[in-house]
Amino acid sequence: MEARRSVAAAAATVMALLVLFPEALRAERFVVGDAARWTWGYNYTDWVIKKGPFFLNDSLVFMYDPPNATVHAHSVYMMRNAADYQSCNLKAAKLVANTTQGATSGYEFVFKKRKTHYFVCGERGGIHCTMGQMKFIVKPKPSVCRDD
């Protein structure tokens, strides 16, 4: 009887959480590039089209090996505006994850703002962005409903 009551209490708590924070339970995690991960030459713009739309509280996981003798180092930067994104100009870019933060389970970025997010790799003075296609844009949607 006691056990049944606590199960009912737990269920009520879950229901209350669903009512109060529905978005928290709908958040999804996406490994950027899927099996390709965060690497030179993959088309992330196509990946975004395939995976989107994205919503607030969804997260992106950037996975890449730390610098070593055989692989290119990568990183994650956020551009301030569309012009910098287009030209891969990193001067005003903000560091999101450095060259070692993509290791093991990766670096997780959670969408908390509705703004347009301009992600790029900042390595080799922007060459990974210009030549390596390591760039993509996400504007998360506010809705908690995935049907719209």
Ligand SMILES: [Cu+2]
């Ligand atoms: Cu890179």
